[in-house]
Amino acid sequence: MSLRASPLYSSFYELLYPILELFPRRLRNPYSKPTLARSNYSTSLYDAWLASRVISSNKGDYLSPGAHRSLSADNFRLALHISKRCAIDFFALLWSLHPFRILLMLSFDVLRGVFPAFRGYSQALIIDELQTLISTGNYTWTRLAKLISTEVCRMALESAVDSFASSNEVIVQNSARFIMEYKQMNQRIRMDVPTMADPIIRDLFQESDLFVRSFSGVSGFGLLSPFDIIRVLTLVSELVSHMLVLWSLTSNASHHWILVFSIASTVLPLLLPFMGCSRTYYGEHQTAQEVRSVAKQEKMRALAHSESYRPEVSLFGLGPWILQSWAKARKVVLGLESNPMSEPSMSSTLLSQMNMSDLLTALQNVPLMLALRSSSTSLGSFTLYRTSVQCFIFTAKNLWQTILMAFQAIFLLGAFGAAMEVEPKLSPRKDKSIRYRSIPCGMKLEARNLSYSYPGSKEPALQNVNLTVNAGETLAIVGFNGSGKSTLANILLRISEFHDGELLINGHDIRSYDPTDYHNHVSAVFQGFSKFNASVKENIGVGYVPEMGRRAAVEKAAQLAGAGHILGALPKGLKTKLDCSGYEADGGAIHKSLSRERHGLSGGEVMNSLDCFISYLAFMRAHRPEVDLLVFDEPTSSLDAHAQNRVFDTVEKLSRGPEGERKKTNSEVTKTTS
Numbered sequence: 056m057s058l059r060a061s062p063l064y065s066s067f068y069e070l071l072y073p074i075l076e077l078f079p080r081r082l083r084n085p086y087s088k089p090t091l092a093r094s095n096y097s098t099s100l101y102d103a104w105l106a107s108r109v110i111s112s113n114k115g116d117y118l119s120p121g122a123h124r125s126l127s128a129d130n131f132r133l134a135l136h137i138s139k140r141c142a143i144d145f146f147a148l149l150w151s152l153h154p155f156r157i158l159l160m161l162s163f164d165v166l167r168g169v170f171p172a173f174r175g176y177s178q179a180l181i182i183d184e185l186q187t188l189i190s191t192g193n194y195t196w197t198r199l200a201k202l203i204s205t206e207v208c209r210m211a212l213e214s215a216v217d218s219f220a221s222s223n224e225v226i227v228q229n230s231a232r233f234i235m236e237y238k239q240m241n242q243r244i245r246m247d248v249p250t251m252a253d254p255i256i257r258d259l260f261q262e263s264d265l266f267v268r269s270f271s272g273v274s275g276f277g278l279l280s281p282f283d284i285i286r287v288l289t290l291v292s293e294l295v296s297h298m299l300v301l302w303s304l305t306s307n308a309s310h311h312w313i314l315v316f317s318i319a320s321t322v323l324p325l326l327l328p329f330m331g332c333s334r335t336y337y338g339e340h341q342t343a344q345e346v347r348s349v350a351k352q353e354k355m356r357a358l359a360h361s362e363s364y365r366p367e368v369s370l371f372g373l374g375p376w377i378l379q380s381w382a383k384a385r386k387v388v389l390g391l392e393s394n395p396m397s398e399p400s401m402s403s404t405l406l407s408q409m410n411m412s413d414l415l416t417a418l419q420n421v422p423l424m425l426a427l428r429s430s431s432t433s434l435g436s437f438t439l440y441r442t443s444v445q446c447f448i449f450t451a452k453n454l455w456q457t458i459l460m461a462f463q464a465i466f467l468l469g470a471f472g473a474a475m476e477v478e479p480k481l482s483p484r485k486d487k488s489i490r491y492r493s494i495p496c497g498m499k500l501e502a503r504n505l506s507y508s509y510p511g512s513k514e515p516a517l518q519n520v521n522l523t524v525n526a527g528e529t530l531a532i533v534g535f536n537g538s539g540k541s542t543l544a545n546i547l548l549r550i551s552e553f554h555d556g557e558l559l560i561n562g563h564d565i566r567s568y569d570p571t572d573y574h575n576h577v578s579a580v581f582q583g584f585s586k587f588n589a590s591v592k593e594n595i596g597v598g599y600v601p602e603m604g605r606r607a608a609v610e611k612a613a614q615l616a617g618a619g620h621i622l623g624a625l626p627k628g629l630k631t632k633l634d635c636s637g638y639e640a641d642g643g644a645i646h647k648s649l650s651r652e653r654h655g656l657s658g659g660e661v662m663n664s665l666d667c668f669i670s671y672l673a674f675m676r677a678h679r680p681e682v683d684l685l686v687f688d689e690p691t692s693s694l695d696a697h698a699q700n701r702v703f704d705t706v707e708k709l710s711r712g713p714e715g716e717r718k719k720t721n722s723e724v725t726k727t728t729s
């Protein structure tokens with residue numbers, strides 16, 4: 056049953072919708088900002104999220120992922136819109152995990168808020184009793200002992216409630232954390248290469264990740280988990296209980312003045328940041344210049360750190376330029392660049408140079424003097440009064456900060472909601488999707504004027520490609536470096552999109568097949584296939600996961616790849632662990648002498664061959680009957696001519712049936728025609 060259809064959802068919705076409806080209709084329109092470039096993920100949630108990131112619409116500058124949104128009217132409208140679109144669904148989802156525990160959690164949150172005022176009251180009674188004891192000499196030890204034991208019981212009760220509430224909260228939080236991480240992971244896995252090549256979508260997923268990470272208590276980005284937001288309840292009940300205490304203490308006019316004085320002196324430090332004495336946190340990365348600098352700084356950092364750019368960096372002597380550009384951008388980000396616009400004013404500089412904390416402490420003593428002059432004030436009530444005022448201000452400040460953080464969290468929630476709605480670019484619409492149907496002898500490929508340019512590239516990687524390959528035929532894609540061979544292979548495999556032209560597979564537009572369905576009928580090897588930090592068995596086995604655990608299937612794949620003899624040279628055979636930088640250093644290491652002694656192969660030879668045969672995971676499924684197309688994108692370039700021919704012979708054999716009849720279509724990408 057969908058969440059929206061559940062009675063739980065409707066009761067939530069019925070409760071919250073009227074509240075949201077109270078806002079004037081003008082406030083509910085989120086589109087006062089310029090309409091932004093929209094991709095085909097046109098949902099209003101996505102648009103609202105994107106609009107909240109705009110810094111300058113004409114230059115297309117966006118806030119960097121995770122940056123705080125300004126407290127503007129437009130952003131309030133967008134936050135309201137996002138809340139209406141997904142907050143209810145989101146809280147209903149959390150609620151459905153553990154309704155009873157969540158109810159408990161909310162009740163404890165209210166209860167915990169009352170504790171501080173109760174604590175102050177109880178301690179004030181003890182102080183009053185002590186005052187009477189000292190000033191009158193009237194020893195009422197039994198009453199004092201009663202008060203102290205009440206206080207001890209109160210403390211025990213508070214810590215018992217605290218520990219029970221915390222363990223309950225941990226269970227709720229971990230369930231929520233799991234479900235959010237699961238949803239995020241599931242959505243990431245669904246995404247295809249062209250979708251994730253879109254920088255805005257990458258930002259969307261990054262903000263969505265931040266939202267999910269907030270559930271694990273990661274507060275390094277100033278994030279607030281939704282559970283922290285629920286703690287607003289604690290703060291509100293704390294605020295109300297302090298207010299009640301203060302109300303009961305300020306019975307006459309002089310006390311009112313003391314209250315005003317107390318509040319003013321405590322509030323003053325909170326106003327200092329707004330008087331220009333310090334830079335507010337929420338103003339970070341707000342200007343277009345800062346955002347450009349953040350992007351530049353990251354670009355330069357990537358150039359300096361990445362191994363893949365190292366040849367160009369040293370070949371073209373880019374080092375000093377990278378360092379200079381990074382330093383310039385970094386200074387802007389850190390606020391070290393002298394910028395006349397952001398220079399603090401003379402008055403605020405003077406203000407910050409004064410020792411404000413001493414002055415404020417002195418001010419806070421004035422109410423004390425006034426209160427002591429009033430004969431009706433006992434020491435206990437004065438203490439209670441003073442701590443209540445301070446706690447009230449402190450709680451109000453916390454509440455305000457929580458609200459500000461919740462405001463930021465709404466946009467991350469919007470990112471999460473929008474990310475969940477993104478459909479992979481290569482997936483057809485449900486009503487246009489057809490199932491793949493095999494035809495005899497393999498797969499028929501027909502390309503008509505196929506063209507493709509990589510995003511941001513002026514030169515097309517493919518232009519007007521025409522070909523017809525009948526089922527069972529072999530297509531050789533031959534060309535020089537950069538001529539687009541791999542791009543064509545990726546399009547045939549439905550990993551990349553094409554912009555113009557037509558590609559028919561078995562007479563149907565390739566775009567009408569679901570990529571997952573289509574991929575069941577192809578097997579392929581790419582250049583630079585990634586190795587996983589796992590055993591040889593798992594690295595080969597990923598070619599056909601259902602048989603990954605079957606040793607015989609993995610060994611057969613290795614033999615088909617002509618690399619069966621290499622297995623014997625590995626210290627732990629199929630169990631030898633691989634990592635991206637080489638082979639297991641300990642225990643499973645390949646010793647040159649050992650491998651030569653056992654198989655006449657040098658360690659280097661084993662490694663080269665292993666590199667190659669790892670990519671033959673394609674053989675795990677190449678022989679399977681449902682596979683109609685085999686694509687080999689230069690898998691054999693690091694093998695000698697003899698080994699290459701052996702692989703091509705195997706592929707040829709695999710594509711024929713027992714009688715020698717053609718069963719599969721082959722596509723081989725190579726720079727040479729040998």
Ligand SMILES: Nc1ncnc2c1ncn2[C@@H]1O[C@H](COP(=O)(O)OP(=O)(O)OP(=O)(O)O)[C@@H](O)[C@H]1O
Binds near residue numbers: 512516538582
């Ligand atoms: N991800 C990418 N983004 C931008 N441009 C790309 C990308 N991948 C490839 N290109 C460019 O597209 C063109 C075709 O690349 P492709 O890898 O298809 O050529 P190729 O014939 O397979 O080359 P090689 O034989 O070196 O593998 C090249 O100019 C390449 O620089």
